[in-house]
Every structure is written in C-alpha cells, then in structure tokens.
Amino acid sequence: MxxxxxxxxxxxxxxxxxxxxxxxxxxxxxxxxxxxxxxxxxxxxxxxxxxxxxxxxxxxxxxxxxxxxxxxxxxxxxxxxxxxxxxxxxxxxxxxxxxxxxxxxxxxxxxxxxxxxxxxxxxxxxxxxxxxxxxxxxxxxxxxxxxxxxxxxxxxxxxxxxxSHGCVSPFDESHADTSLPEYFSAFRKVVFHPSSKADDTFVNSLVSSSELADFLARNDVLLLIHGDKKEGEKYSDNVRFISGFLPTALYREIFLRSDIVLLAYPSSFQNQVSGVSFECVANKKNMLVLEHPALHYCRDFYNYDPIFSSTGELIEKMRALTGDNGLHCVATPESLTPDYLKIFG
The missing domain is CATH 3.40.50.2000 (Glycogen Phosphorylase B;)
Known part of the structure; x- marks a missing residue:
C-alpha cells in the first residue's frame, strides 16, 4: 500500500x-x-x-x-x-x-x-x-x-x-422493476432530455417548432423531456413530458432505451460538469448538447461534434445520428477514471 x-x-x-x-x-x-x-x-x-x-x-x-x-x-x-x-x-x-x-x-x-x-x-x-x-x-x-x-x-x-469526474458503472436494466410508458413502443427512435435543469427559453422554442415537429413525425422519433409542460399548450404527438421525480429504475430504463441524450442547460449552469454526460460515456449513448462553455469537454467524447446552437442545427445533427451508425462515443470509462496518483504525487 x-x-x-x-x-x-x-x-x-x-x-x-x-x-x-x-x-x-x-x-x-x-x-x-x-x-x-x-x-x-x-x-x-x-x-x-x-x-x-x-x-x-x-x-x-x-x-x-x-x-x-x-x-x-x-x-x-x-x-x-x-x-x-x-x-x-x-x-x-x-x-x-x-x-x-x-x-x-x-x-x-x-x-x-x-x-x-x-x-x-x-x-x-x-x-x-x-x-x-x-x-x-x-x-x-x-x-x-x-x-x-x-x-x-x-x-x-x-x-x-x-x-476527471469519472463514470458510473453501465446501467443494468435487468434490475429494473418499472415498465416503460406504453407510448415508447410506437416510435422508432427516442431522444431523451433527462435533466430537470434546462434552458426553459430554448426548450419552449424547441417544442413549439413546426420544423422539429415535422422532423419527428417523418422519422418516427419521440422527444421525451423530463419536466413540466406548459398549461394550455398543444404539442406534437411526438413530444412528451415526464414530470416529477424519476425513480432510479425508471430513469435507467428510459436512458437505456433512448438513442440520443439531449442536454440543454441554462446559462446559470456555470463552472461545473454534467454528471449525465459521463453517464452517456458509461452507457455508450450518443449525446447532443446546447452550446455552453462549461460543456465543451463533451467534444472529446465523440467522433462527431455534439454541440449545437439552434433548433435547425439540432435537427440536422439528430438526422445524422438517427441515420448513421458510424457516429458514436469514442471515450471509455477507463480513460475517464480519476487519476489520484497524478495529484498525490
């Protein structure tokens, strides 16, 4: 020792x-x-x-x-x-x-x-x-x-x-005790925004976008957002919200079933990293990230650029990811293991 x-x-x-x-x-x-x-x-x-x-x-x-x-x-x-x-x-x-x-x-x-x-x-x-x-x-x-x-x-x-922040162990869905919402089976692909911390202005503009609604419908894609939908608003059938606390089993099932993980943090998300981004590496999930200086490190995780700045750019990146299996995570949990030998000396 x-x-x-x-x-x-x-x-x-x-x-x-x-x-x-x-x-x-x-x-x-x-x-x-x-x-x-x-x-x-x-x-x-x-x-x-x-x-x-x-x-x-x-x-x-x-x-x-x-x-x-x-x-x-x-x-x-x-x-x-x-x-x-x-x-x-x-x-x-x-x-x-x-x-x-x-x-x-x-x-x-x-x-x-x-x-x-x-x-x-x-x-x-x-x-x-x-x-x-x-x-x-x-x-x-x-x-x-x-x-x-x-x-x-x-x-x-x-x-x-x-x-490094480090990665959790890959999620094991065999331990899950909660079934997915029934509507999941109706879609070919799933895009999941798992964080309750969100840039509300961007998310509201996103779910109100006719361009996005058309893309989701044409490509049979579900956009699932962890959060509350606005009262009185009507959304595309391909946009769903799941509110309140997500039990660990349900969160992990949704995460594993998702094809793309979407992160759209607010400007107040400063000088920290996203634990969800490291969950993506652990579970080999593709990710798309709203432009934010704190999240530029996510570029190191993939063989594509996960950063987008507008709804139009997001749609183009979703189109590429849902159609090209060659775009994927290249980082490994082992490469992101915290190295304490380096700091202890």
Missing part, C-alpha cells in the same frame, strides 16, 4: 452516491488503503464493509433542504464531531468530497486536504471567496477540468489540481 487515505463527505447530498463510489474506487485502484466517512443514508447505498468506515454520520446531521442558516449550523456540528473523533495525522492524504466554503474555512479539519469543488462559480460571492482563499493557504482544491479551474486562478488561487 502507498499509504492511508481518508475520504470524507460531510455534506449530505443524495446525488453523490455514485460520485463517491467512483472516487473511492479510483483511489483504491491507485494502491491506497482508503478509510471512509459518509452519512449513514449514503453509506447504506454502497457495498463497502463496516470495517472501511471511520464514521457513519447519523441522520440528524443531514441537510435540511435549502435552509442555509440551519444547514451551516449542522455543518459546524458535523465538523466539530469529526475533529473530536478522528486523528487526522494517521492518514497520508485527506480527501473532502464536497464542502461548504464558509464552515470548512472556519473549521478546517486539518492541513493539506484535497477539497473537491463541484462548482467554482462560488468565487462570485465575496464571503465564499474569502474562505476559499483562507483554505487555499494550506490545502489543494480539486476540479474536473481546466474550465472549472479558471475562476480560481483568476482570483489568485493557484494550488488547484484537475482530476
């Missing part, structure tokens, strides 16, 4: 189950002995033995929605508990999987932490930038690409490492 690594995710995030698994496994594959601190609700969804855990955080320390003040009190209590319980000098490296800049800045667990930043747009807040700079004195921030790194560098934070 190269040394002991403590992997901590003290911020309760339901969507971090797979992310934490990817990074814990990547550190282990690099030859390190990894010990873990996770919230008990997250730990229950992973298959690591109890002996791997230094602590499982109790449910009363989970986040409470968007209640910022209460959450910061919870983060403070959590950090104090960890500082009391853990002797950090026992570990070669400490990786913090996500953080609240203010509370971790006030109560750093130790020095020489590797702090993963999922959104570097927080530098726009003077308060958060102050605590980021404070943390930067003795720790290293970890981001997923050079675009995310740029805001930190522009604000004088230079100890920043880049590591």
């Amino acid at each position: 190269k040394g002991k690594v403590l992997f901590i995710d003290y911020v309760y995030m339901k969507g971090h189950v797979n992310f934490n698994r990817i990074h814990i496994d990547a550190i282990r594959s690099a030859g390190y002995d990894v010990k873990i601190v996770l919230h008990s609700d997250i730990a229950s969804q992973l298959d690591y033995p109890d002996s791997d855990y230094v602590a499982k955080l109790p449910r009363f320390l989970n986040m409470r929605g968007k209640r910022a003040v209460l959450n910061r009190i919870i983060f403070t209590v959590t950090l104090l508990y960890l500082k009391f319980k853990i002797r950090f000098s026992d570990y070669t490296h400490v990786v913090v999987s996500s953080c609240d800049e203010v509370t971790l800045g006030l109560l750093p667990l130790c020095r020489n932490m590797y702090i993963i930043c999922h959104n570097t747009g927080t530098v726009a807040s003077r308060v958060k930038l102050f605590f980021l700079k404070r943390l930067a004195r003795h720790n290293t921030f970890v981001v997923f690409d050079d675009y995310m790194k740029k805001p930190l560098l522009e604000n004088g934070i230079t100890n920043v490492a880049v590591v």
Whole structure:
C-alpha cells in the first residue's frame, strides 16, 4: 500500500452516491488503503464493509433542504464531531468530497486536504471567496477540468489540481422493476432530455417548432423531456413530458432505451460538469448538447461534434445520428477514471 487515505463527505447530498463510489474506487485502484466517512443514508447505498468506515454520520446531521442558516449550523456540528473523533495525522492524504466554503474555512479539519469543488462559480460571492482563499493557504482544491479551474486562478488561487469526474458503472436494466410508458413502443427512435435543469427559453422554442415537429413525425422519433409542460399548450404527438421525480429504475430504463441524450442547460449552469454526460460515456449513448462553455469537454467524447446552437442545427445533427451508425462515443470509462496518483504525487 502507498499509504492511508481518508475520504470524507460531510455534506449530505443524495446525488453523490455514485460520485463517491467512483472516487473511492479510483483511489483504491491507485494502491491506497482508503478509510471512509459518509452519512449513514449514503453509506447504506454502497457495498463497502463496516470495517472501511471511520464514521457513519447519523441522520440528524443531514441537510435540511435549502435552509442555509440551519444547514451551516449542522455543518459546524458535523465538523466539530469529526475533529473530536478522528486523528487526522494517521492518514497520508485527506480527501473532502464536497464542502461548504464558509464552515470548512472556519473549521478546517486539518492541513493539506484535497477539497473537491463541484462548482467554482462560488468565487462570485465575496464571503465564499474569502474562505476559499483562507483554505487555499494550506490545502489543494480539486476540479474536473481546466474550465472549472479558471475562476480560481483568476482570483489568485493557484494550488488547484484537475482530476476527471469519472463514470458510473453501465446501467443494468435487468434490475429494473418499472415498465416503460406504453407510448415508447410506437416510435422508432427516442431522444431523451433527462435533466430537470434546462434552458426553459430554448426548450419552449424547441417544442413549439413546426420544423422539429415535422422532423419527428417523418422519422418516427419521440422527444421525451423530463419536466413540466406548459398549461394550455398543444404539442406534437411526438413530444412528451415526464414530470416529477424519476425513480432510479425508471430513469435507467428510459436512458437505456433512448438513442440520443439531449442536454440543454441554462446559462446559470456555470463552472461545473454534467454528471449525465459521463453517464452517456458509461452507457455508450450518443449525446447532443446546447452550446455552453462549461460543456465543451463533451467534444472529446465523440467522433462527431455534439454541440449545437439552434433548433435547425439540432435537427440536422439528430438526422445524422438517427441515420448513421458510424457516429458514436469514442471515450471509455477507463480513460475517464480519476487519476489520484497524478495529484498525490
């Protein structure tokens, strides 16, 4: 073993189950002995033995929605508990999987932490930038690409490492317990917009486009959008909406049945990466992405350009993808595995 690594995710995030698994496994594959601190609700969804855990955080320390003040009190209590319980000098490296800049800045667990930043747009807040700079004195921030790194560098934070976000395991539909909507069988091809984060202006113009409606009808293509349709609006029979929370089994079934995954994030989607884009690589799904600087990295995943800027350009790219099997994903999950040897040295 190269040394002991403590992997901590003290911020309760339901969507971090797979992310934490990817990074814990990547550190282990690099030859390190990894010990873990996770919230008990997250730990229950992973298959690591109890002996791997230094602590499982109790449910009363989970986040409470968007209640910022209460959450910061919870983060403070959590950090104090960890500082009391853990002797950090026992570990070669400490990786913090996500953080609240203010509370971790006030109560750093130790020095020489590797702090993963999922959104570097927080530098726009003077308060958060102050605590980021404070943390930067003795720790290293970890981001997923050079675009995310740029805001930190522009604000004088230079100890920043880049590591891939990484891919989930391919979805296994044999475990699904939910049937697809009946209308799926009526279409030859399916285009799925899975993210509830969407550029509403673009999506509204897209589903109202007669040019798109004609393309979908002529080519027997279903456009399925995860979101709410506008009251009183009439849409093409080839455009459907699926609203509310998608259970994991149903989400994965729809994803696997889809021929193209569509991503149209709003302009507010800044300084981060899309987890869905890495799901596409893991499952070898073709993808089309509305122009956004944060998503230019998706060009590296395919032997075609997945970026489009208008409805007309989207239709042309959909026409190419639904008619040419030579256009496909060229990236592999192995090539996107987080490389911790590179940042640990």
